[in-house]
Amino acid sequence: MSRPRVVIAGLGDSGVLTAMRLARHADVVGISGKPGLVSGQELGVRLARPDDWARDYWISFDRFRALDRVRTEHATLTGADLAGRKVFGHLVDGSAMVEDFDALVIATGVSNGFWRRPGYRSPDEVAAQLRADHERVAAARSVLVVGGGAAAVSSAANLALAWPGTRVELCFPGSRPLPQHHPRVWGRIARRLDRLGVVLRAGHRAVVPDGFACDRITSGPVEWSTGQPASSADAVLWAIGRVRPNTDWLPAELLDDDGFVTVTPQLKVVGQQGVYAIGDVAATDPLRSSARNRADKLLARNVIADFAGRPLRDYRAPTRRWGSVLGVQPDGLEVFAPNGSAFRFPAWSVDRVLQPWIVRRGIYRGVRPPGS
Template sequence: MIELTLIGAGHAHAFVLEAFARMPEPDVNLTVISESRLAAYSGSVPAWLAGQCRLRETQIDVAGLCQRAGARLIEQRAAHVNAAAREITLESGERLNFDLASFNVGATLRHPDTMQEQDDSALPFMLAMRPLSALAPRWQTLCARVDALPRESVQRVVSVGGGAAGCETLLAVLAELRARRPDVRFEGALLSADGALLPGAGKLPRMLLGRALRRAGVHVHSGIRGEALTSGGVLSQHGDNIAADIVLWATGAVGHEWLSESGLARDRRGFIKVAPTLEASGQQGIFAAGDCAAFEPALPKAGVYAVRMGPHLAANLRRASRHEPLTAWQPPRRVLALIGTGDGRAIASYGALGASGKWLWRAKKRIDERFIARFNPPFDNGSGA
């Protein structure tokens, strides 16, 4: 029997489990290592932050997928990988051997430096957007702090990162906090290290997003990189202090530190280098997909690419288990991005093309709901956060 181990329960691995559920491989034992029975779908997270859906409605039922695929689910984090020995060490210390493996563990963020060491209470509250698994408890803590604020107080909410994630998250968080505490004034600001929002997008989508940010009262600081947290704000690369009470950190994606001694080839940011087949460079039978993979040429760290990789990864894992030649995955030349603006509207960005409106928000909701429903059995809508 061939031991195939999936490390992580990202979007690409959902497709792998679906494929093996539909057509099992009789000579393959399938194991999934995931810290949770539920995995967040990144496309729906901003809607949850904006109070437009329950947390459970953003999650893929990993345990249910494993059951349908005949896979063993191990609810732990991987702590170490030895690629040469084909061995994974779990956080419990247990060791597992594999013949084939695939990594779909997402990314984490390089956290800002802290310029004040003695009084953490003076630092702004930081909500890091990655890893997604840590977002829910941190968000609940922030909401509890906001609920305890005195009436007529002011909170300055600053997002560090001018990409789609930073902008969409800021608009979602402002919408929810303002609805939650209408007696508190929430002022929004966004720091973008680039000279323009949405690097790589066309002029029209950037203009539409800028308009949405202005409508939400967000002041955009272009060409400003957030470097560190300091007393009462964020320190820029120029040494300026941007006032902040709440900081949304959505920049500086890096690979997980526990992969550093794996023996896998990684790029300068710690992501696993992969060939066009999604096989790790120089490591036959080990694959990576989604944000944790470093494709050449580099791809944006966005969930849509993990979704596009998923079916191809499933097919190549099947080929590898049968000792058949692998095939190359071809990234799409451009992808459609739908960015919620927290007010019942969304912006579409497709290369140079762009549009906005309530109809796009309804379309985004339908797309996200269909994606999650694809992998989930029906569940009780009356439960969840």
């Protein structure tokens, strides 16, 4: 009996991990506009230390041993015929692509600011963007970070650490940043920001100009709808959480009012057979938390169980965000649990234990050295 054919639409963090798990049970095709895993994680480290970030968060697909049995297509998606079990796209050379499937996993993620944008990227374009963003903030004598989520907080902390002489301000709309984390998390992070000299501006909600997609670093003044005088800086980082799901290629009936893919508790797309969604694009819960809670294991199990006619399991979402906020710091990596408690990997263990054994060997099942 032939193996089922599964198409993974999108090879970000969730798509790559799902493809790895399914490759043992099915013929898997992964489609991505990027030349490898270009993670949306750790924005602050990406800006301040792009070489360190690229080492751990930009990995070409051919380096993943667990993707050896996965055919990857560098292409942009343009449409889907779910009844006909096909997806459509354009390859790098502009030619049309058609992929048949027995099961489809939608993992196309979201666009969010200047660091998570859809569409085709070559390796040179990824490298050039990393360098340009780094050089833009490195040249600034003042940086204004707008937003209250983890990306904004991480950016403020890492930029202040990298360039102590730069004035860094963090402006956020509520009484505290990180509102989706346990309050204890902000307590710890706030003390670190204070030591780094980051200026905190609570209750500042930015006026976003019409048509502005927050997809670039700006330098113009920022107006506040909350009544404060306008603020200016050499570099303004917009990290306001204005995410846009990458779902333009999908039929409208699959989407909720905000454009995210509607799913059942089993991560199946509502009203469809053999179609699933995972990650930031899937409307699993208010936090869309399947992207950060290793739901790839459950989804892969459900896809295989569905083929065999076995019962599926439900995804149970946490009520708070968890994980790293600032990324690797000189004293190590601090990871927060949903209840706000913290665990620190000492600095020596990050390169000797965490990355080589827990991440590359344990999570990704083997990553080859660059150029091998």
